[in-house]
Amino acid sequence: MSKSKLSQTTIIVGAQWGDEGKGKITDFFAGECDYVVRFQGGNNAGHTVIVGDEVYKLHLIPSGVLYSHPLSVIGAGVVVDPKVLLSEIASLKERQIEPKLMISERAHVIMPYHIIMDECLTGHQGELAAGSTKRGIAPVYADKMYRHGIRMGDLLEPAIFEEKLTKAFSFNKNVIEGAFESRFDLSFDSIYTEYLDYGERLKEYLADTELELYRGYQKGKLFLFEGAQGMSLDVDHGLYPHTTSSNMAAGHASTGSGVGLNGDRRVIGVAKAYVTRVGISPFTTEQTDDVAVRLREKGHEFGTTTGRPRRIGYLDLVQLRQAVRVHGLTEIALTKLDILSGFNPIHICTAYNIGEEHFTEMPASLEKIRRAEPITVELEGWEETTPEDIDNYCNKGYDSLPMSMQRYIEFIENEVNCPITIISLGPERTQTIIRSDI
Numbered sequence: 357m358s359k360s361k362l363s364q365t366t367i368i369v370g371a372q373w374g375d376e377g378k379g380k381i382t383d384f385f386a387g388e389c390d391y392v393v394r395f396q397g398g399n400n401a402g403h404t405v406i407v408g409d410e411v412y413k414l415h416l417i418p419s420g421v422l423y424s425h426p427l428s429v430i431g432a433g434v435v436v437d438p439k440v441l442l443s444e445i446a447s448l449k450e451r452q453i454e455p456k457l458m459i460s461e462r463a464h465v466i467m468p469y470h471i472i473m474d475e476c477l478t479g480h481q482g483e484l485a486a487g488s489t490k491r492g493i494a495p496v497y498a499d500k501m502y503r504h505g506i507r508m509g510d511l512l513e514p515a516i517f518e519e520k521l522t523k524a525f526s527f528n529k530n531v532i533e534g535a536f537e538s539r540f541d542l543s544f545d546s547i548y549t550e551y552l553d554y555g556e557r558l559k560e561y562l563a564d565t566e567l568e569l570y571r572g573y574q575k576g577k578l579f580l581f582e583g584a585q586g587m588s589l590d591v592d593h594g595l596y597p598h599t600t601s602s603n604m605a606a607g608h609a610s611t612g613s614g615v616g617l618n619g620d621r622r623v624i625g626v627a628k629a630y631v632t633r634v635g636i637s638p639f640t641t642e643q644t645d646d647v648a649v650r651l652r653e654k655g656h657e658f659g660t661t662t663g664r665p666r667r668i669g670y671l672d673l674v675q676l677r678q679a680v681r682v683h684g685l686t687e688i689a690l691t692k693l694d695i696l697s698g699f700n701p702i703h704i705c706t707a708y709n710i711g712e713e714h715f716t717e718m719p720a721s722l723e724k725i726r727r728a729e730p731i732t733v734e735l736e737g738w739e740e741t742t743p744e745d746i747d748n749y750c751n752k753g754y755d756s757l758p759m760s761m762q763r764y765i766e767f768i769e770n771e772v773n774c775p776i777t778i779i780s781l782g783p784e785r786t787q788t789i790i791r792s793d794i
Contacts (some may be wrong), residue, residue, distance in 0.1 A: 379403025433612025511555025
């Protein structure tokens, strides 16, 4: 399980719909870094990290918090629900982990009216909805663009907070009551008092993170950027409108953190050996048969944030090619290969048929995606792996894997023109192979 050398900048991003195992891959490398930085999204994302017998479910705090050395940073591109963040901090402290955490003063705050607005929007959008977690993510990003958003630093300045809250509260109340004809029972005074208190309780963590990160970058410190969600949920490049409300492409790491990343970088795209999706959208390779049920149960495929059963599909190389292009991936971390053991044959989607057209790259058209039919190949599977088998593979390395598993890995990397350098055979740090042959 030796770890390959990190660049000064390493960016870990999702290559599918999210839920690919980014938390484990981030945790795997985080102990070697000086900074672990979240640069987008909010508590609609969830990362599960397993260390020994301990299971940690993180939603806002970067996965590197489980190590004592790196500074965990929540960047300006993240949207923060202070109540959720305080609960997450308290949960870690109860488990004897003192978070080494810094939060950007420029990060925007999720307010109670954003959650009401999220409910209204989901009902209004119908079949065009994204399957929102209803955590207020889209409305807070909307308020940010309307330019009446509230930032974490505002919670430390009562007069500024009151001035901004007056405008934002009135705007959201009028839209919810007028456009959606929904109830709005929130109290301005209660929100004002409650959120000033949140600011005071989080004051020790709030800072000019952009300056801190810039100075660290100039000194040659090692950075690990942790993306949330996945490529197909990117608001610009994903399957719009069935997306989230932020950019998770690796290039957004600079924007969401405030650090100009000019040097060499390592961009690791995390992909499951199959595909899962929580939410509403076309899903070209989706399975609803007994195989899907078996994969869901065996892989514990239920959302970290919502607990919803994940939709299951076989690996989609059209989707993965887009991730390689848009993220600028230098390599792929392939997770949950152990879950596919015992399935034979294994299907992989290499292209789409849409009417009489053949697509190997993701089309922008929603109408075309709705009609897409997968073109698949069958590969030989491998026998069920035991915990002892996995320990043996991880100790001996890539060449010890079953030949059919190696062919599966090499077929993928040849099709998408990106090397698979990291292979995860289980949720724990030790259940990982770093390939030394490429």
